[in-house]
Amino acid sequence: MPRPVPRTDVLLNLFGAPHQSDLVTSALRLATALLARGARVQIWTCGDATRLTGAALGDTKPRDYTDLGREYPSAARVVRELIEAHPDRLYWYVCRFCAQERGAADQIPQVRTRAPFVFAEHVNAADKSLLMGVC
Template identity: 50%
Template structure:
């Protein structure tokens, strides 16, 4: 993909994904927007670039209280959104933030971009929503 996609909404995810309900909120909002027919791009910045690490695999470690249950990782959830809404979701990560944290092995559905392209992504979206803190 050469440029920033024209989308209805851009969600900018900033800050650590493990400190609260940020990740759940982003995934639920993304799904709701896509289900209503919107086109969405997600830009992960800071520690949120960790959400798409290939090393996470498809399922979380076993829950000792329910050994037979399987819980999807964020990688599996991002991938399932791409599969359910083809051509309507783009997930980007800030390359500088990712490299600074040693998080360079992302799933193929996630495209890493230089921070200098961020403004083009904002300009290509009808609405931009910032979620979390840097």
């Protein structure tokens, strides 16, 4: 039986290529600011944005050979830590079809994979919805 979509203040729809612009940074900053104000937030990723939380990313980005001692967190780790910091107020969803099509079906355990035809349920469960990016 599918889980009901929790009621949230805002739904951020993250579409398109995540590394083409400041899309991901903007979305994460907006989500962080909303959570700091006590809001309940859900994020739905579609298209290439489904790769952000792929399990294959691991915890760190590849090392920078000019600064081997420095470690940078992967997008998956940043998202995981944000969800763990706000378990009852942040919900991250990944479009199953988009993830499978891009070889990113294996996601970190903190995100939920959903079929695209239930997207309307997520819109209905949010007081406000913001589309970010292009499919």
